[in-house]
Amino acid sequence: MTQSRAVALTRELIRCPSVTPADAGALDVVEKALKGAGFETHRIMFSAPGTPDIDNLFAKIGAGAPHLAFAGHTDVVPPGDPARWRFDPFTAEISDGRVYGRGASDMKGAIAAFVGAALAYVERHRAQNVKSWGTLSLLITGDEEGVSINGTVKLLEWAAARGERFDHCIVGEPSNASTLGDMIKIGRRGSLSGRIRVIGKQGHVAYPQRAENPAPIIARIVSALSGHELDKGTTHFERSNLEFSTIDIGNPAVNVIPGEARAQFNVRFNDAWTHESLKERILQVIKEAAPNATVEVEFPPSNAVSFITKPGAFTELVVDAVRQVTGLTPELSTTGGTSDARFIVNYCPVLEFGLTNETIHAVDENARVADIDGLCAVYARVIERYFEPASAR
Numbered sequence: 001m002t003q004s005r006a007v008a009l010t011r012e013l014i015r016c017p018s019v020t021p022a023d024a025g026a027l028d029v030v031e032k033a034l035k036g037a038g039f040e041t042h043r044i045m046f047s048a049p050g051t052p053d054i055d056n057l058f059a060k061i062g063a064g065a066p067h068l069a070f071a072g073h074t075d076v077v078p079p080g081d082p083a084r085w086r087f088d089p090f091t092a093e094i095s096d097g098r099v100y101g102r103g104a105s106d107m108k109g110a111i112a113a114f115v116g117a118a119l120a121y122v123e124r125h126r127a128q129n130v131k132s133w134g135t136l137s138l139l140i141t142g143d144e145e146g147v148s149i150n151g152t153v154k155l156l157e158w159a160a161a162r163g164e165r166f167d168h169c170i171v172g173e174p175s176n177a178s179t180l181g182d183m184i185k186i187g188r189r190g191s192l193s194g195r196i197r198v199i200g201k202q203g204h205v206a207y208p209q210r211a212e213n214p215a216p217i218i219a220r221i222v223s224a225l226s227g228h229e230l231d232k233g234t235t236h237f238e239r240s241n242l243e244f245s246t247i248d249i250g251n252p253a254v255n256v257i258p259g260e261a262r263a264q265f266n267v268r269f270n271d272a273w274t275h276e277s278l279k280e281r282i283l284q285v286i287k288e289a290a291p292n293a294t295v296e297v298e299f300p301p302s303n304a305v306s307f308i309t310k311p312g313a314f315t316e317l318v319v320d321a322v323r324q325v326t327g328l329t330p331e332l333s334t335t336g337g338t339s340d341a342r343f344i345v346n347y348c349p350v351l352e353f354g355l356t357n358e359t360i361h362a363v364d365e366n367a368r369v370a371d372i373d374g375l376c377a378v379y380a381r382v383i384e385r386y387f388e389p390a391s392a393r
Contacts, residue, residue, distance in 0.1 A: 005119065006376040007099065007369055009033065009112035011092035014101035019078050020146040021052035026074035026108075030140055033115050034059045037122045039138075044158055046150035054150035058159055060137035061122060067135040068386050069169040070114045070379075071152065071344055073144030076103035077361050084363045097369050104367040110172025110354035111140065113372055117379035121387075133387045137164070144340050148303065152340040156347055166348040168314045170382065171341045172375075174357035175333075180371045181326030181378075184318060185352035187236055187308035187334040188342060189268040192278055192299065196221060196286070199294040202259035211257040215249060217293045218261035222247060224289035225265065225282065230273070236308050237270030237334050240278075270334075271306045275299075304338040307345040318351055321381035325374055353378070 003011075009029065016026040031041050041059040079089035079102045087093040089102040099109070118136060139159070143151030159166075175185045198218045203211025222244055230240040244265045251258040269278055279299055286295060309315070311332060322330050330353075344350040355375060359365045 004116065004373050004376070006113045006116035006372050009115055010099055010104065010109045010367070010372055011094075011101075013074065013108040013112060014092035014099070014103055015090055016074070017090045018075050018103070018142060020075040021054055021142060023055045023074070023142050027055055027057045027140060027142065030074070030111060030115060030138070031057055031059065033119065034138070037061075037119050044155065046154040048149050051147055051149050054141065054143040054146075056142065056151060056155045057140040058137065058155060060135055060164075061118075062133060062135040065134055065165070066167045066386065067137065067165060068383065069137045069139055069166045069348070070118075070172065071139040071169055071340060071350075072107050072111045072114070072172040073141050073151070073340065074103075074108060074111060075142040075145050076106070076108070077145050080363060086364050089365075094369065098366040099369060099372070100364060100366045102365055104359075104365050105174045105355045105357065106360040106365070107172050107174060107354055109367040109372045110174070110375060113376035114138065114170075114172060114379050116376045117383055120380055121383045136383065136387070137166075141340070148340065153303070153343050156343060160347065166344075168386075169344050169348055169350040170318070170379070171339060171344065171350060171352040172354040173339045173341070173352045174354045174360050175352045176354070176356040178356055178358060179326075179328065180356060180368075180374050181322045181328035181330055183333050184315070184322070184330045185334065185336065185339075185341070186311065186315065186332045187271070188306065188336065188338055189237065189240070189270055189334065190273070190275070190302075190306035190342075191304035191338055192267045192269065192275055192302055194265050194267075194282060195298045195300070196263045196265075197296040197298075198261045198290070199296065200257070200259055200261070203257045205255050205257055208257065213257045214261040214293075215258060217290045217295075218247065218249075218263055220289045221286050221295070222263055224285050228285050230267075230278075230281065231270065234270050234272050237306070240267060240269040240273060242267045268337075269306055271308055273306065275302060275305070303342070305342055307342055308334065309345065309349045309351060312349070314349055315351060317385055318353060318382055321378050321385065322353070324381055325377045
């Protein structure tokens with residue numbers, strides 16, 4: 001069976017078991033393909049105390065403005081028990097028109113599609129001075145599914161220190177809900193987690209006057225925060241949402257009043273909030289719910305901020321490319337979790353468009369062969385139009 005370059009690259013990447021923080025040769029695959037076409041490539045290892053070293057790749061062709069970047073990650077989440085998979089998660093089998101394997105959708109298929117589109121662009125214009133039209137680059141990390149410390153953040157800083165100035169970026173995260181072309185992410189909600197500890201006084205249930213029961217207090221706090229309306233949503237975002245993930249007293253004795261109670265929550269918030277303003281609101285609600293209790297609240301560090309790329313000419317260009325290839329007009333959405341786009345937005349406008357997210361992080365993760373080729377075609381149209389000489393537009 002004849003395979004397109006994008007599909008072949010997808011399979012080659014899947015066969016690299018690059019579970020965070022391992023690279024397992026994935027960046028070698030990308031670098032080899034780009035270097036052979038004339039891209040300037042750089043491999044940079046970043047480190048930080050208490051975190052694994054991460055290998056990163058920056059590749060570019062051309063110089064000056066405009067500068068279009070593609071960003072993504074070759075690392076994947078663990079596959080779990082391979083016996084539960086239809087095929088081995090790292091053999092990239094094709095069946096019923098789908099490529100199976102960990103990372104097929106998130107997001108090795110998208111990286112392969114962009115590499116395929118970039119190579120096709122260079123080959124198509126080899127006789128012309130493509131390098132004078134601007135800069136096309138890739139920022140690829142192996143740390144997106146991990147702590148995101150030694151990856152995109154530092155790679156962007158490294159590139160900026162070298163004088164690279166990005167005008168626009170596309171992140172190949174699996175943005176589509178069910179069909180290629182149904183959704184482009186133009187922003188993401190932020191994320192803030194919190195841990196609550198209510199300190200009481202342990203005692204016998206028959207003598208409650210000698211104890212202080214933290215259970216009713218944690219219940220009031222959970223009820224207050226769960227029922228509190230943070231906002232009504234903003235222009236491009238749904239309302240912010242706080243959810244408790246655990247309530248824990250850890251007391252196996254039915255005749256003992258516990259000494260403490262704990263709870264843990266996460267907030268996905270829109271652009272009405274910053275981390276600091278959200279923390280202030282949460283602490284205020286807790287104080288009102290339990291004014292006389294001894295309560296400790298801890299907010300673990302988070303770099304997941306809310307951001308928005310307001311629709312404009314670049315968004316219209318990408319929407320038009322999607323429409324031409326798929327026949328669909330994509331919804332401009334801010335739903336879902338976080339991605340490395342939250343770092344890139346500090347350098348340039350950024351959109352997310354990749355494969356569908358139906359099977360990401362799941363057993364039997366897969367991507368449609370037709371979708372990988374379709375995504376490559378979308379990227380190719382974006383590149384062609386982006387670097388099209390002004391006189392030809």
